Amino acid sequence: MVTDGETPFEELKRTGTFDFKVGQAELTYKFDVGLDVVAEFQGLCRMPDK
Numbered sequence: 001m002v003t004d005g006e007t008p009f010e011e012l013k014r015t016g017t018f019d020f021k022v023g024q025a026e027l028t029y030k031f032d033v034g035l036d037v038v039a040e041f042q043g044l045c046r047m048p049d050k
Contacts (some may be wrong), residue, residue: 008040 012018019028
C-alpha cells in the first residue's frame with residue numbers, strides 16, 4: 001500500500017504493485033517489469049490528452 005506522502009506511481013516504482021479504486025472496487029495489480037518500463041508508463045500517463 002501507499003505510504004504517507006507517497007504517490008501511487010512512487011509505490012509502483014518501489015514495489016511493482018499498483019493499487020487503485022474503480023467505483024467501490026479496490027484493485028491491486030502486480031507488475032513484473034523493470035524500473036525503466038515503470039518510468040515510461042508514468043511519463044505516458046502524464047502526457048496531455050490529444
